[in-house]
Amino acid sequence: MPMTEKRREILETLDLGGLNPGACAGSRWLACRERVIPSISPVDGRVLAEVCTASESDYEEVARSALEAFSTWRLVPAPGRGEIVRQIRSRLRLSKQELAQIITLENGKILAEAEGEVQEMIDICDFAIGLSRMLYGYTMPSERPGHRLYEQYLPLGPIGVITAFNFPMAVWAWNAMIALVAGDTVVWKPSSKVPLCALAVTRITGEVLQENGLPDGILNVIIGDGETVGERLIADPRMRLVSATGSVAMGRRVGRVVMERLGRPLLELGGNNGVIVTPSADLGLATRAILFGAVGTAGQRCTTIRRLIIHESVYDVTLDRLARAYGQVRVGNPFEKKTVMGPLIDCEAVAAMQAALETIRQQGGRVRFGGEVLRGGLFDAGTYVKPCIVETDPGLPIMQQETFAPILHVMRYRRLEEAIEIHNGVPQGLSSSIFTSDLREAELFLSAAGSDCGIANVNLSTSGAEIGGAFGGEKDTGGGREAGSDAWKAYMRRQTNTINWSGEMPLAQGIEFGDFSSRSEG
Ligand code: UN1
Numbered sequence: 326m327p328m329t330e331k332r333r334e335i336l337e338t339l340d341l342g343g344l345n346p347g348a349c350a351g352s353r354w355l356a357c358r359e360r361v362i363p364s365i366s367p368v369d370g371r372v373l374a375e376v377c378t379a380s381e382s383d384y385e386e387v388a389r390s391a392l393e394a395f396s397t398w399r400l401v402p403a404p405g406r407g408e409i410v411r412q413i414r415s416r417l418r419l420s421k422q423e424l425a426q427i428i429t430l431e432n433g434k435i436l437a438e439a440e441g442e443v444q445e446m447i448d449i450c451d452f453a454i455g456l457s458r459m460l461y462g463y464t465m466p467s468e469r470p471g472h473r474l475y476e477q478y479l480p481l482g483p484i485g486v487i488t489a490f491n492f493p494m495a496v497w498a499w500n501a502m503i504a505l506v507a508g509d510t511v512v513w514k515p516s517s518k519v520p521l522c523a524l525a526v527t528r529i530t531g532e533v534l535q536e537n538g539l540p541d542g543i544l545n546v547i548i549g550d551g552e553t554v555g556e557r558l559i560a561d562p563r564m565r566l567v568s569a570t571g572s573v574a575m576g577r578r579v580g581r582v583v584m585e586r587l588g589r590p591l592l593e594l595g596g597n598n599g600v601i602v603t604p605s606a607d608l609g610l611a612t613r614a615i616l617f618g619a620v621g622t623a624g625q626r627c628t629t630i631r632r633l634i635i636h637e638s639v640y641d642v643t644l645d646r647l648a649r650a651y652g653q654v655r656v657g658n659p660f661e662k663k664t665v666m667g668p669l670i671d672c673e674a675v676a677a678m679q680a681a682l683e684t685i686r687q688q689g690g691r692v693r694f695g696g697e698v699l700r701g702g703l704f705d706a707g708t709y710v711k712p713c714i715v716e717t718d719p720g721l722p723i724m725q726q727e728t729f730a731p732i733l734h735v736m737r738y739r740r741l742e743e744a745i746e747i748h749n750g751v752p753q754g755l756s757s758s759i760f761t762s763d764l765r766e767a768e769l770f771l772s773a774a775g776s777d778c779g780i781a782n783v784n785l786s787t788s789g790a791e792i793g794g795a796f797g798g799e800k801d802t803g804g805g806r807e808a809g810s811d812a813w814k815a816y817m818r819r820q821t822n823t824i825n826w827s828g829e830m831p832l833a834q835g836i837e838f839g840d841f842s843s844r845s846e847g
Contacts, residue, residue, distance in 0.1 A: 332373060335426045339525040341374055347520060347548035348379040350390035351541030352531030355383050359549060364521050367433035367668040368659060370706035376520045379549040384557045390542030391483035391510040392563050397540050399480035399508040406506045407457025412533045414450035424525060431519045432493055433668040434622050435659040446498035448792045452809055457506040471827020478817040480508025482565035485558045487514045489571045490670050491625045493522035499808040500568045501544060507816040513546045514558055518670055520548045562586050566816060573801045591815055592803025595727040596755030598787040599632040599748040602643055606760035612646045618786030620654055620712045623666050624731030628756045628788035633735045634744045640737045648714060651694045656709055668708035669730060675710055678730035690717040719747040727753060741766055749777045755798030756780040756787035
């Protein structure tokens with residue numbers, strides 16, 4: 326099917342028009358008039374559709390609905406909220422193919438990975454549905470006779486969710502589906518680079534909310550400028566939690582503004598993820614995992630492998646294998662089955678990659694493979710590059726930065742302690758891994774003296790985490806945890822309750838307070 330016909334069909338199936346409003350409260354779309362922005366497909370550089378962005382007063386309307394809806398939603402029993410997530414899940418499942426296609430069109434990741442992203446949404450729905458019956462609090466033995474002591478988790482309020490271009494649906498789902506069962510309402514501000522993905526999902530969730538007779542304002546979306554709408558959202562005391570995914574610079578700003586008003590920031594920022602390859606590593610397995618981690622999503626995951634620290638005894642052989650594997654990576658149309666790497670998100674990302682390569686060369690790094698911008702046919706979009714391997718020294722200043730592109734820095738080590746020091750010697754701390762068949766090496770890497778990241782793996786990539794674990798990282802990565810495990814607790818208000826059923830009034834810590842009779846009168 327020719328490209329234009331195909332994309333028209335995808336847009337139509339998802340109910341997306343040529344010009345789309347950029348704000349929605351539940352199922353009520355606002356007549357936005359701020360600015361018209363194009364959604365440009367990195368696949369061929371052509372405009373897919375346009376979006377009218379939201380103004381500050383549109384934001385106000387959406388935030389007001391989110392607050393109003395909260396007063397109803399928080400009273401729906403949590404398993405009933407889980408039932409709404411179940412219905413959203415089945416719609417997402419039904420639309421899996423179309424949703425994956427719009428991700429590929431708008432973001433450029435290969436179809437298999439886009440399908441994986443939709444699956445990640447479905448998975449977190451499953452998790453959230455179960456969770457809706459498991460929002461457990463502890464019961465503790467009280468030190469006072471006739472007292473009951475326990476804690477409970479209550480809905481928090483409207484929350485803001487800011488997401489990046491690289492996971493245009495899944496990261497929202499990690500936050501929003503957990504927030505829904507927690508009893509919160511959600512205002513989603515997606516990246517303006519991928520607005521159609523957000524609008525497509527909002528159409529689906531809006532239908533479910535409407536069919537269930539729920540108020541507008543439970544799940545909302547707002548597409549607009551960071552300086553206006555974004556700033557309003559982060560400064561808004563009604564948004565009790567702001568969960569933001571993106572650059573460290575963005576996260577610092579969000580963190581400062583949200584903390585200033587004593588709201589809760591939940592930050593998932595940059596990664597500069599390292600992998601250690603030890604002498605006992607299974608190199609065949611390591612090569613495959615590293616290829617997925619470094620080249621997958623064209624190096625644009627926050628979990629992408631960016632630094633490879635290889636033992637000197639296996640350095641040459643590992644690098645040879647990798648260079649051979651890189652040589653077989655098919656870069657091209659992300660809709661084609663044989664393609665392994667699609668385009669970068671836009672020409673600015675390509676320029677940033679080229680600038681980073683220039684800096685690497687100036688600092689003494691040596692390009693071992695790739696890095697070129699591709700030209701001719703589809704490649705004339707200017708968004709396609711060859712993935713790149715650079716031989717480097719851990720001391721280069723550029724190693725401290727994350728470049729959101731498929732550049733893999735390779736360096737050597739002698740002792741494992743030295744490798745761990747190199748590994749931890751960057752400001753970011755998201756994901757990490759070690760390839761080894763030696764139990765001692767693996768355990769050292771996972772110990773208090775090992776990786777300082779939020780995620781540490783053995784014999785697999787730093788990327789491609791399952792939703793069941795808590796996701797997030799330390800240091801400049803921001804410290805937040807999303808998705809599975811007990812990450813849900815951040816989305817709820819924790820309350821400690823003590824109930825006195827004794828008829829006496831004993832005080833904690835054995836305090837005697839005056840000599841009033843401790844027996845109640847009647
Ligand atoms: C991100 O890049 O922001 O672990 C999220 C992974 C994916 C999520 C990445 N499950 O690579």
